[in-house]
Amino acid sequence: MNQAHSSLPDLTGAAWRVSSYSGGQGECVEVADNIPDVVPVRDSKRPAGPVIGFAPHAWQAFVAHLG
Numbered sequence: 001m002n003q004a005h006s007s008l009p010d011l012t013g014a015a016w017r018v019s020s021y022s023g024g025q026g027e028c029v030e031v032a033d034n035i036p037d038v039v040p041v042r043d044s045k046r047p048a049g050p051v052i053g054f055a056p057h058a059w060q061a062f063v064a065h066l067g
Contacts, residue, residue, distance in 0.1 A: 008053045011040055018044060031059075 014032035028044035039059040042051045054062070 008038060008040060008051060009035060011035065011051065014040060016042070016047075 011032065013034070015034045016030045016032050019029040019031055030042050030044045030047075032040045037056070038053040039056055040051045040053050041059075043049060
């Protein structure tokens with residue numbers, strides 16, 4: 001099973017936040033936690049740029065591995 005979503009839902013209402021794992025040097029990853037069934041991730045320097053969507057369990061596993 002592919003862990004990244006190939007098509008994302010409408011992200012107009014996404015509540016983006018800077019990931020707590022971002023370095024604070026302008027190299028920030030933003031995530032939106034309020035989209036059902038997907039965790040969208042984007043580069044804060046390019047908010048209109050590409051977005052990658054992860055299955056929630058895949059994102060949780062990734063974050064757990066960082067900790």
